[in-house]
Amino acid sequence: MNQNNIKFVAAHFAFRGTLANIKELTAGNINVTYRLTYTEGGLPHQYILQRINTSAFKDPVSLMDNVGKVTSHIRASYQAEGINPDRRVLTFVPCDNGTLLYTDPEGGAWRAYHYVNGVTAYDQIESTDLFREAGRGFGEFQTRLADFPAAELVETIPGFHNTAWRYEAFLKSIQENAAGRVASIPEEITFFHDRKELAHAIVCKLGDPDLFPLRVTHNDTKLNNVLIDNTTGKALCVIDLDTVMPGSSLYDYGDAVRYGACTAAEDEPDTSKIGFDMELYKAFTEGFVSATAGKLTDTEIRSLPLGIRVITYELAMRFLTDYINGDVYFKIKYPEHNLVRARAQMKLLTVVEEKYAEMCAYIEEMLEK
Ligand code: GN1
Numbered sequence: 001m002n003q004n005n006i007k008f009v010a011a012h013f014a015f016r017g018t019l020a021n022i023k024e025l026t027a028g029n030i031n032v033t034y035r036l037t038y039t040e041g042g043l044p045h046q047y048i049l050q051r052i053n054t055s056a057f058k059d060p061v062s063l064m065d066n067v068g069k070v071t072s073h074i075r076a077s078y079q080a081e082g083i084n085p086d087r088r089v090l091t092f093v094p095c096d097n098g099t100l101l102y103t104d105p106e107g108g109a110w111r112a113y114h115y116v117n118g119v120t121a122y123d124q125i126e127s128t129d130l131f132r133e134a135g136r137g138f139g140e141f142q143t144r145l146a147d148f149p150a151a152e153l154v155e156t157i158p159g160f161h162n163t164a165w166r167y168e169a170f171l172k173s174i175q176e177n178a179a180g181r182v183a184s185i186p187e188e189i190t191f192f193h194d195r196k197e198l199a200h201a202i203v204c205k206l207g208d209p210d211l212f213p214l215r216v217t218h219n220d221t222k223l224n225n226v227l228i229d230n231t232t233g234k235a236l237c238v239i240d241l242d243t244v245m246p247g248s249s250l251y252d253y254g255d256a257v258r259y260g261a262c263t264a265a266e267d268e269p270d271t272s273k274i275g276f277d278m279e280l281y282k283a284f285t286e287g288f289v290s291a292t293a294g295k296l297t298d299t300e301i302r303s304l305p306l307g308i309r310v311i312t313y314e315l316a317m318r319f320l321t322d323y324i325n326g327d328v329y330f331k332i333k334y335p336e337h338n339l340v341r342a343r344a345q346m347k348l349l350t351v352v353e354e355k356y357a358e359m360c361a362y363i364e365e366m367l368e369k
């Protein structure tokens with residue numbers, strides 16, 4: 001999108017000062033994100049402006065309604081404890097229609113929030129202390145929303161972590177073979193059939209209050225979605241709230257460990273580099289379990305490692321499904337990108353399977369303490 005179009009959109013939001021700089025941030029796979037710098041009396045004000053991907057999120061009005069409710073709830077919970085919420089929760093900027101969503105003349109859906117200064121969104125973390133903090137941050141997010149009425153939230157992507165439904169979508173993509181790629185990936189396809197029991201492992205128990213209760217969860221807990229304070233090393237604020245909706249604690253835990261304890265990038269082409277760091281696993285688990293203390297059922301705690309397997313299986317299959325469909329969902333940086341992503345996550349899953357017993361033993365040890 002050219003700078004004039006962004007300026008046109010930005011003019012509809014209540015930003016302070018004069019626009020001085022626009023920078024595109026490319027970490028996300030779905031939305032398009034810009035950082036805007038304004039100046040006022042020599043002082044900078046920075047904002048994030050995002051175009052919501054309306055192929056993925058079909059109802060941006062309800063999505064921003066969710067986001068408004070969730071951020072108000074979290075803000076109020078900090079205020080009730082006398083903690084300044086400004087760097088703890090995103091502050092959205094209203095636009096000239098009085099809501100948090102601006103729709104441009106072509107139908108593009110936009111929203112904006114204050115950029116949080118002095119923090120890092122890590123793409124990779126090697127420090128166990130920082131990863132423990134990330135676990136605490138995501139755990140705390142869930143705890144702060146534990147008393148939020150789930151029925152008030154719209155499912156922004158229906159069936160988002162319904163792995164059984166994702167498996168059905170995978171089967172359908174094979175049948176349709178829209179991009180003619182099915183014949184070239186027989187081994188990859190078999191990999192998902194061989195593990196299809198994983199598709200049902202969480203969803204078949206979800207909603208049972210004694211097993212996997214339905215909770216308000218984030219559902220997209222990549223490491224770079226928790227901001228860590230550069231000075232204190234503490235987790236401050238959880239971002240990317242588009243998929244906050246009813247879900248399982250295992251999804252948030254599992255997705256964060258899948259991404260953060262992997263020794264290589266999510267889309268590493270050289271799969272020999274892909275390993276799973278048990279020390280990082282332990283640190284995150286400690287952080288997450290301590291921040292959700294008293295909230296999770298024993299079944300949930302014992303099933304945390306299962307969460308890693310299911311979410312890794314699910315995402316690997318989502319990448320492969322998108323490759324089969326002709327790259328219609330995830331943004332890609334080169335033609336085979338989705339296939340490379342799928343293979344990287346498949347490799348990660350095999351490593352996780354090898355270490356699964358050790359992970360479960362660690363949880364038992366932790367429960368005994
Ligand atoms: C997408 O765009 P980003 O990075 O927030 C995706 C997640 C995947 C992730 C994999 C709405 O998230 O589910 O885990 O890519 N978000 C959506 O990198 O599909």
Ligand code: MG
Pocket residue numbers: 028030220240242
């Ligand atoms: Mg996201």
